[in-house]
Amino acid sequence: MxxxxxxxxxxxxxxxxxxxxxxxxxxxxxxxxxxxxRGLVKQHLDSFNYFANTEIKKIVRANDKIVSTIDPNLYLRFKDVRIGNPTVAMGDGVVEDLSPQKCRLTDMTYAAPVLVDVEFTKGSHGGYSLLEKNDVAIGRMPIMLRSCCCVLSGKDEDELARLGECPLDPGGYFVIKGTEKVILIQEQLSKNRIIIDTDKKGNINASVTSSTEATKSKTVVVMEKGKMYLQLNQFAKNIPIMIVMKAMGMESDQEVVQMIGRDPRYSALFLPSIEECASLSIFTQQQALEFLEGKVKKLPYAYMSAGKEGRALSILRDVFLANVRVIKNNFRPKCIYVAVMLRRMMEAILNKDAMDDKDYVGNKRLELSGQLISLLFEDLFKTMISEVQKQADNVLSKRSRSSQLDLSMVSYFFSYSNHLIFSL
Incomplete structure (x- = not known):
């Protein structure tokens, strides 16, 4: 045998x-x-399950703290987040379980609460105590049928029949106000990838759409009139790229040129940018940061707490090329990434065949339901944090200095949870 x-x-x-x-x-x-x-909707179910089990935790972990600018000792931190069971509040504290069929018949949304565990400080004048609270609802999220959060998950044919569902129904859709809705797949340019293209004026540029759990931003390096500039929403005007390099600690012009490449053609193309930086009398990192401070836009409330380091350095670290992490204020990896962008731009100037085709399938990605919901959740979650911080500071600035911040402040923090109610 x-x-x-x-x-x-x-x-x-x-x-x-x-x-x-x-x-x-x-x-x-x-x-x-x-x-x-695989079926026709397996990819949507896997995408939503990854969001519910992993992605939502990453987003909350990256934006886990609300700190008062009035009193930094008063803060609220999110410890954990999860999606609860599909339920609906019936009034007087009564909560009833939901099923997809019941939502179809009663024109309800098949949704579940988003629950968080939080810790927060309370007190004043140096006397602070640390408190915790679990299962705090910060909003409601529609649930995809047959996903891991759905009551139909893992049910056999008999159980599905008792719930009024067809065993052959693959799921992968939502029930919104009694209507079945799907999220269509969207085709987007690849994230965290250098794309060499031309703008409306015909100027060659290198763009990177950065996407991390904490930040979403677009960085563009463009060549105008023979000089290279940085375009970033946080700055009011285009910034000479050599000033950006010096602000990140690359003070030596020779080191920047060697990092881009020793080809004399690259040096000739980059020379006008070096001369422009010298004409502005910017030679050190401190001078470059002072120049950038004057070009920063009036930032939203969420960015006002940049600290003593200044807003410009904070933007370069957290927003500019956010996909390249800065550890212990070491900007060298980010400088190398910028040098690669500049070199690819110069290659495209010298050889038009080096341009990228945005319609090429290799430069695109398909975003499924979980990824699209993740973007929506992140946007709404950050909006809630910003609003809560402003309202908390307003209360703290008006309250009596002799009074202590009590537990009722926590419920006030979450009075803006309606920001997290999705509308599909």
């Missing part, structure tokens, strides 16, 4: 099995088998 088993394994040609299928007819025969295994 063992010899027969060994012979059967030896007869299998694994290279033939793994070889690509060349014939379109043979490929078409695989479609039914693929649909049996």
């Amino acid at each position: 063992e010899d027969l088993r060994n012979r059967s394994h030896a007869d299998v040609d694994y290279r033939k099995i793994a070889a690509p299928i060349k014939s379109a007819v043979d490929k078409f025969q695989l479609v039914p088998e693929f649909l049996k295994v």
